[in-house]
Amino acid sequence: MLAESLKVTPFAMMSRPVAGVRNKSLILTLPGSVKGAKENLEAVIDVLPHACMQAAGADSRSLHAGGVKKLEAEAGVAAGGGRHDHHHHGGGHVVPKPHTSPEDRPMSNDPSAGPTRRHRTSPYPMISVEEALAIIERETPSPRVEEVPVEEDLVGHVLAKDVYANEDVPAYRASIVDGYAVIAKETRPNTKGVFPVAYVSHAERSSISLPPLRPGKIVRVTTGAPLPPNANAVVMVEDTIVKSTTIDGKEEATVEILTDDIKPGENVREPGSDVAEGSKILSKGDVLSAVGGEIGLLASTGNTDVKVYTKPIVGVLSTGDELVRHDAERALHEGEIRDSNRPALISCLMAWGIETVDLGIVSDSSKDLETVLRDALRGTMDHPPVDVIITTGGVSMGERDLLKPTIERLLGGTIHFGRVAMKPGKPTTFATIPRKTSNNPRKQVAIFALPGNPASALVTMHLFVLPALHKLMGFSHPDGTEDRPSRGLPRVRAVLAHPIPRDPKRTEYHRAVVTASRDGRLRASSTGLEGVGQRSSRVASMAKANALLVLPPGVESLPEGELVEALMMGQIVPGN
Structure with a gap:
C-alpha cells in the first residue's frame, strides 16, 4: 500500500499503514481520506482472497504449489503490482473503476476558489417533482417510537402500536x-x-x-x-x-x-356495552386528533400510557448578509430586507404541531454557517439536537451561495438533489448530514435548503418538507389508504374560475383560493394580481392562499372551467 501511494505523491511517506491478523481475521488500516483509502485498497484487493485463506489456517504448502506465477494468474495480478485484464479469464476480483473523474461529477462550488472559478451553470441535474419526492421518501430517516402519558399534548401524534381497552366502559350497569x-x-x-x-x-x-x-x-x-x-x-x-x-x-x-x-x-x-375490556380501540397508524375524541377514548378505558412515533424537532435558519430581523426597530439601509421567511416557516411548523428551534440569521460566511449547522446537529444549552434543518437562501448560483459546499465539503453531507423542474422553487436542495454523536437514535439529519424568495420558500415547504415530516411522525405511506392519512398535502380536483397562463417548460404550483360553491363543486381562483402575476419573490401571492394548483407546462392558458388538481394547504373556504 505504501509503495503504491508513493507513486501518487511523495507525501505518502507520512502514512502509517498497518496490517495484521487477530484470531482468523485479517485487519488492514487505511488512510482517513476517501481518495487515499481507495488507492490503498486498490493496491491490495486482488491478493486479499489468498491472504484471507492463509489467515483462516489453510495449508501454506498446498496453496503455494505451482509457484508464484500460478498464484498471480489466479489472483489476476502481474509481477510488479500490475493487473491482468480480468475480462479475459474467470479468476480474480474485478475492481469497479469509475469512468468519470471527481471534477466531472456534480459538486458544489469550492468557496475558497473565488468567484472566477465558480460554476456558471448548476452542476446538479434537473429532476422532476416526482423524482424529488421519491428521493425524500427514501432518504428521510424512519420514525422512532416512544412511550408517553395520555395527556392533552398527545394531539397530532401517530400511534405506533395498537391500543386495547384496559377495562369495561361503563364499568357498571x-x-x-x-x-x-x-x-x-x-x-x-x-x-x-x-x-x-x-x-x-x-x-x-x-x-x-x-x-x-x-x-x-x-x-x-x-x-x-x-x-x-x-x-x-x-x-x-x-x-x-x-x-x-x-x-x-x-x-x-x-x-x-x-x-x-x-x-x-x-x-x-350494560357493563362493557360501550367498550368491552380487551377490545381494540385504536390502531397503529391512527392520528390522535383534537376533534376526533381519541384522547377521551384512551382516558375512559384506563390507558395511562401509549406508544407513539416521536415528533421531529426542526431547526429553521435564514442565510444572507442582506437580512435584518423582521422586528428590527429601525429604517432599512439600501440593500437590506427584512427576514420574512423564518417567522413564516416557523409559524407554519407550529400549525403542523412541530417543535421548532429558531437558528436565527446566518451571515454569508462558510465558517459561520458551519458553526450554526454543527450546533444544530449536536444541540446546545439552549436547544436539543434537531432532526430536520430548514434553511432559506444560499442555494442559487451566486458566489455567496455557500450552503451546498458547506454541507458537502465541511460537514460530510450528501446532496441528493439540487434542482427541481418546477415553478417556483427550481433551486430547492435536499441533503442529509451524518450525525456523529452516538447517543442519538437518528443517525442522520435531513436538511432542506429552500429558495430565499418568500413564495418559493413557502411553496416548497408544503410540497417537500411536509411529506418528510409526516414520515418522521409515522404517517402512512405517501399513497395512504382509505382509513389512514397519507403524507403531504391532501389532493382534490377543482374547477378554474378564470383562465390561468402556464409556464412553457415547468410544472407550476400556482397559489390559489379554493372555495366550495352551492352546486357542490370546488372552484379555484388565483391569488396573483393583474399585471404582476405570481413571481417567486412576490410574498403577497401566498396571502389568503389555501391551495396550490398543479398546472402542467404548456404554451396556451388553461381556460375557465378547466378541472385541475389542487393541493390543499388549508381549509376550503365557503363560496357563493
Whole structure:
C-alpha cells in the first residue's frame, strides 16, 4: 500500500499503514481520506482472497504449489503490482473503476476558489417533482417510537402500536336517564302502580356498595348512576308522578309509575356495552386528533400510557448578509430586507404541531454557517439536537451561495438533489448530514435548503418538507389508504374560475383560493394580481392562499372551467 501511494505523491511517506491478523481475521488500516483509502485498497484487493485463506489456517504448502506465477494468474495480478485484464479469464476480483473523474461529477462550488472559478451553470441535474419526492421518501430517516402519558399534548401524534381497552366502559350497569330503577319482567303487568322509594343513587363516586333492590320497591337514579343489584330497567321520570313525600317534604316517599310497558334492559347501559375490556380501540397508524375524541377514548378505558412515533424537532435558519430581523426597530439601509421567511416557516411548523428551534440569521460566511449547522446537529444549552434543518437562501448560483459546499465539503453531507423542474422553487436542495454523536437514535439529519424568495420558500415547504415530516411522525405511506392519512398535502380536483397562463417548460404550483360553491363543486381562483402575476419573490401571492394548483407546462392558458388538481394547504373556504 505504501509503495503504491508513493507513486501518487511523495507525501505518502507520512502514512502509517498497518496490517495484521487477530484470531482468523485479517485487519488492514487505511488512510482517513476517501481518495487515499481507495488507492490503498486498490493496491491490495486482488491478493486479499489468498491472504484471507492463509489467515483462516489453510495449508501454506498446498496453496503455494505451482509457484508464484500460478498464484498471480489466479489472483489476476502481474509481477510488479500490475493487473491482468480480468475480462479475459474467470479468476480474480474485478475492481469497479469509475469512468468519470471527481471534477466531472456534480459538486458544489469550492468557496475558497473565488468567484472566477465558480460554476456558471448548476452542476446538479434537473429532476422532476416526482423524482424529488421519491428521493425524500427514501432518504428521510424512519420514525422512532416512544412511550408517553395520555395527556392533552398527545394531539397530532401517530400511534405506533395498537391500543386495547384496559377495562369495561361503563364499568357498571348504569342508567341512561333520570328516573327510577325497577325490577321488570317479560310478562305484563309488572311495573304499573304505586311503589315506595327505597333510596336514591346518584352519578357520583362511592366506596359503599348499593344494597340490593327488593321486589315491590324502586330506587331513584340520575343519568349515569349505577343501578342497584337486582334492578334491570329504568322508568323515565316523565312516566311517573309523586304520590307522597317524606316528612320534611324534600324527597319522594312513594311514586306512581304510569306505564306497564317497561321491558328488562330498558334505559340501561350494560357493563362493557360501550367498550368491552380487551377490545381494540385504536390502531397503529391512527392520528390522535383534537376533534376526533381519541384522547377521551384512551382516558375512559384506563390507558395511562401509549406508544407513539416521536415528533421531529426542526431547526429553521435564514442565510444572507442582506437580512435584518423582521422586528428590527429601525429604517432599512439600501440593500437590506427584512427576514420574512423564518417567522413564516416557523409559524407554519407550529400549525403542523412541530417543535421548532429558531437558528436565527446566518451571515454569508462558510465558517459561520458551519458553526450554526454543527450546533444544530449536536444541540446546545439552549436547544436539543434537531432532526430536520430548514434553511432559506444560499442555494442559487451566486458566489455567496455557500450552503451546498458547506454541507458537502465541511460537514460530510450528501446532496441528493439540487434542482427541481418546477415553478417556483427550481433551486430547492435536499441533503442529509451524518450525525456523529452516538447517543442519538437518528443517525442522520435531513436538511432542506429552500429558495430565499418568500413564495418559493413557502411553496416548497408544503410540497417537500411536509411529506418528510409526516414520515418522521409515522404517517402512512405517501399513497395512504382509505382509513389512514397519507403524507403531504391532501389532493382534490377543482374547477378554474378564470383562465390561468402556464409556464412553457415547468410544472407550476400556482397559489390559489379554493372555495366550495352551492352546486357542490370546488372552484379555484388565483391569488396573483393583474399585471404582476405570481413571481417567486412576490410574498403577497401566498396571502389568503389555501391551495396550490398543479398546472402542467404548456404554451396556451388553461381556460375557465378547466378541472385541475389542487393541493390543499388549508381549509376550503365557503363560496357563493
